[in-house]
Amino acid sequence: MRTTLTLLVTLLIAVGALFYIGPTTPVPGVAYVELVNVTGDDTGPTCPLDQRYVDEAPRGLRDDVLAAWNTLKAKAAAEGVSMCLNDGKRSSQQQQAEFDGAVRRFGSAEQASKYVLTPEASNHVKGIAADIQPLASASWVERGNGKFGWCRRYQNEPWHFEYDPSYVNGCPPMLPNALASR
Numbered sequence: 780m781r782t783t784l785t786l787l788v789t790l791l792i793a794v795g796a797l798f799y800i801g802p803t804t805p806v807p808g809v810a811y812v813e814l815v816n817v818t819g820d821d822t823g824p825t826c827p828l829d830q831r832y833v834d835e836a837p838r839g840l841r842d843d844v845l846a847a848w849n850t851l852k853a854k855a856a857a858e859g860v861s862m863c864l865n866d867g868k869r870s871s872q873q874q875q876a877e878f879d880g881a882v883r884r885f886g887s888a889e890q891a892s893k894y895v896l897t898p899e900a901s902n903h904v905k906g907i908a909a910d911i912q913p914l915a916s917a918s919w920v921e922r923g924n925g926k927f928g929w930c931r932r933y934q935n936e937p938w939h940f941e942y943d944p945s946y947v948n949g950c951p952p953m954l955p956n957a958l959a960s961r
């Protein structure tokens with residue numbers, strides 16, 4: 780009897796732990812689950828339009844954002860414009876590494892924050908941001924003024940776009956830099 784009880788309790792704890800850890804990938808029909816631990820590609824094939832950049836697979840973006848990214852690329856292609864995803868989804872860990880690198884490059888957390896946000900603040904971690912290259916393609920998206928839900932957000936990052944369904948009504952005013960968004 781005692782053995783059975785112990786087994787039952789162990790089983791309950793094991794099942795409970797499974798649910799506690801929970802899914803880290805988006806579940807259709809469930810309100811936006813935490814995407815912070817979802818890893819995106821660190822790199823990809825060289826961008827055919829400009830060899831200084833890469834063209835990552837858009838893995839890890841929030842479901843609706845991924846759909847919007849594919850739509851954006853299709854609409855652009857219909858007008859003869861190609862674009863590369865130089866950076867998209869990052870996990871919290873990937874973002875921290877980027878931030879640490881920026882602190883080394885720029886010399887302080889304050890300066891680094893103008894270009895790379897912390898994992899808590901980054902929209903790349905939330906899976907709603909895309910760095911579009913080359914800049915000629917990025918400016919095509921910018922000229923659309925949110926027509927497809929994508930807006931440039933920062934004056935100092937002409938490549939950085941974020942998706943929000945409400946942007947189809949026009950882009951919000953740009954912020955000077957990422958630091959200003961906190």
Ligand SMILES: [Zn+2]
Nearest residue numbers: 908909910939
């Ligand atoms: Zn960005």
